[in-house]
Amino acid sequence: MYYILLFIPTIVYMLIFLYNHKSPEFLGMPFFYWFQILMLVITSIFYVLAVFLGKDDG
Amino acid sequence: MVSVVVFLLLFIVFSYLGLKGKDFKAGNLDLLHEWALGGQRFGALLLWFLIGADLFTAYTFIAVPSGLFAKGPIFFFAVPYVAMGFGVALAVMPKFFAISKEKCHITAVDFVKDRYNSKALAITIAIVGILAELPYIALQIVGMKVVLATLLMQFKGINQNFINELSLSIAFLILSWFTYKSGLRGATLTAVLKDFLILGTVVVLSLYIPLHYHGFYKAFEIKKAYATLNPKLISAYISLSVMSALALFLYPHAITGCLSSSDVKVLKRSIAFLPVYGIGLAILALFGVLIYEVKPAMDMLNHIPASARGSFVVPALIVSTMPQWFSGIALLGIFIGGLVPASIMAIASSNLMVNILRELNIANSSNETKIAKWFSFLFKLIPLFFVFVVPPTFAIALQLVGGIIVLQTLPSIFLGLFIKNLNKESLMMGLLAGIGFGVYELESVNHFGLIQNILMPSPFGPIFIGAAALGVNIAIVALGSFYQYIFRNNAQ
Numbered sequence: 001m002y003y004i005l006l007f008i009p010t011i012v013y014m015l016i017f018l019y020n021h022k023s024p025e026f027l028g029m030p031f032f033y034w035f036q037i038l039m040l041v042i043t044s045i046f047y048v049l050a051v052f053l054g055k056d057d058g
Numbered sequence: 059m060v061s062v063v064v065f066l067l068l069f070i071v072f073s074y075l076g077l078k079g080k081d082f083k084a085g086n087l088d089l090l091h092e093w094a095l096g097g098q099r100f101g102a103l104l105l106w107f108l109i110g111a112d113l114f115t116a117y118t119f120i121a122v123p124s125g126l127f128a129k130g131p132i133f134f135f136a137v138p139y140v141a142m143g144f145g146v147a148l149a150v151m152p153k154f155f156a157i158s159k160e161k162c163h164i165t166a167v168d169f170v171k172d173r174y175n176s177k178a179l180a181i182t183i184a185i186v187g188i189l190a191e192l193p194y195i196a197l198q199i200v201g202m203k204v205v206l207a208t209l210l211m212q213f214k215g216i217n218q219n220f221i222n223e224l225s226l227s228i229a230f231l232i233l234s235w236f237t238y239k240s241g242l243r244g245a246t247l248t249a250v251l252k253d254f255l256i257l258g259t260v261v262v263l264s265l266y267i268p269l270h271y272h273g274f275y276k277a278f279e280i281k282k283a284y285a286t287l288n289p290k291l292i293s294a295y296i297s298l299s300v301m302s303a304l305a306l307f308l309y310p311h312a313i314t315g316c317l318s319s320s321d322v323k324v325l326k327r328s329i330a331f332l333p334v335y336g337i338g339l340a341i342l343a344l345f346g347v348l349i350y351e352v353k354p355a356m357d358m359l360n361h362i363p364a365s366a367r368g369s370f371v372v373p374a375l376i377v378s379t380m381p382q383w384f385s386g387i388a389l390l391g392i393f394i395g396g397l398v399p400a401s402i403m404a405i406a407s408s409n410l411m412v413n414i415l416r417e418l419n420i421a422n423s424s425n426e427t428k429i430a431k432w433f434s435f436l437f438k439l440i441p442l443f444f445v446f447v448v449p450p451t452f453a454i455a456l457q458l459v460g461g462i463i464v465l466q467t468l469p470s471i472f473l474g475l476f477i478k479n480l481n482k483e484s485l486m487m488g489l490l491a492g493i494g495f496g497v498y499e500l501e502s503v504n505h506f507g508l509i510q511n512i513l514m515p516s517p518f519g520p521i522f523i524g525a526a527a528l529g530v531n532i533a534i535v536a537l538g539s540f541y542q543y544i545f546r547n548n549a550q
Contacts, residue, residue, distance in 0.1 A: 028275030
């Protein structure tokens with residue numbers, strides 16, 4: 001569970017075709033850019049979930 | 059003039075904090091782990107600053123915006139790199155931390171020596187770690203020179219190069235002096251100051267400039283090709299971000315930062331929140347495109363030769379749109395944004411040097427702290443020679459060269475945490491082959507000249523050289539360890 005939660009954001013980032021588009025734009029920023037910025041926040045949420053919910057052996 | 063005065067005043071505050079650091083959570087600074095790891099007493103918030111400080115360096119302020127300015131969206135790979143990098147850290151570091159704490163390790167080299175019981179492998183890993191830090195420190199120096207050059211531009215008719223070199227030397231002397239005196243404590247306290255200045259600068263700039271110029275519309279109008287990633291470069295984008303993420307916590311200074319934590323829980327919590335820090339990095343990166351719509355900044359850039367132009371993106375945006383006093387604060391933030399990480403990296407490298415000397419029976423517990431302190435001085439000087447290998451616009455190549463090198467320690471450090479049966483001879487061969495391959499490819503794609511290109515052709519399209527080198531390395535380690543495993547089983 002711990003490792004799965006950690007891995008999900010990386011998979012999303014690797015699927016570039018999902019976000020390699022110009023629109024919808026935000027303040028003139030193409031989707032390609034602002035989606036990846038938004039993903040930083042989502043990534044942190046996944047990591048926090050992993051740390052508080054998941055168990056690892058460390 | 060005002061900007062220079064503000065800059066100098068703040069630099070005095072910075073030096074004072076650095077020196078005062080020795081009294082912070084005080085300990086006996088003649089002991090190596092007290093000097094180098096701050097006595098392992100750092101809590102979540104301080105750790106967040108210390109590890110996060112590695113994120114806001116000249117890499118973020120100078121190298122990445124410069125890459126976007128010159129080449130476009132491919133260099134936005136730094137954003138997924140940050141996100142993935144902390145995931146790698148969360149997967150690997152808790153385990154590493156637990157083992158290191160139990161056995162009192164200070165560096166990854168202590169771990170390698172203990173795990174594989176091999177002096178040769180431990181020494182090689184230490185040398186590789188130091189080699190990888192040098193170009194990264196060089197990148198910080200490039201950033202500091204750009205800031206000084208920007209500050210000095212307003213004075214006509216003086217010998218700018220000379221004053222630039224002179225001020226840089228003075229700054230380095232002061233830094234070396236307080237690194238020597240207060241160790242990681244000094245670096246951490248100044249990292250807090252640096253982060254406040256820098257976060258303030260990033261927030262103000264990223265609200266003011268895009269709003270003042272009504273968003274990014276015009277910039278992406280001028281640079282239409284920068285709107286999306288060229289599909290041919292997808293392989294490069296993925297390999298650059300994934301490999302940089304894997305490399306992030308192999309760097310000796312990142313490991314030092316983690317080991318200075320007071321316990322595993324604290325470490326994990328502070329890392330989990332760090333991707334949010336990357337938003338600042340992303341916005342700074344976008345300044346590399348935004349600048350095309352800011353005319354006064356572009357006028358400034360046009361006076362700078364193309365080989366260095368990109369590196370001036372963020373400083374030029376600051377001085378051409380902001381009042382003088384704010385420019386002073388912001389430029390100082392960027393300046394110590396190079397200086398503090400350089401210090402943290404130098405401390406980490408000198409710890410490794412102690413590792414090597416201890417293996418060779420030169421260092422022992424009576425003189426090791428002194429040796430580490432002197433080497434931390436030396437490792438700030440050597441990188442000065444690396445500064446000229448890369449044109450400033452492609453300063454990011456310095457960090458990526460460090461990445462190619464440091465990635466080769468991945469099998470010994472990360473894989474060794476999870477897999478028991480790795481064999482030390484194969485690890486050594488893989489490491490050397492990976493570095494040999496990486497350096498050869500790097501030289502050949504750049505035709506043995508100045509380093510600008512860090513991609514090589516592959517069946518999937520262009521990829522980061524570090525990915526291929528790591529592939530070679532892991533293949534050798536896997537084959538060698540598997541062979542030994544079978545052989546041993548048959549012999550029994």
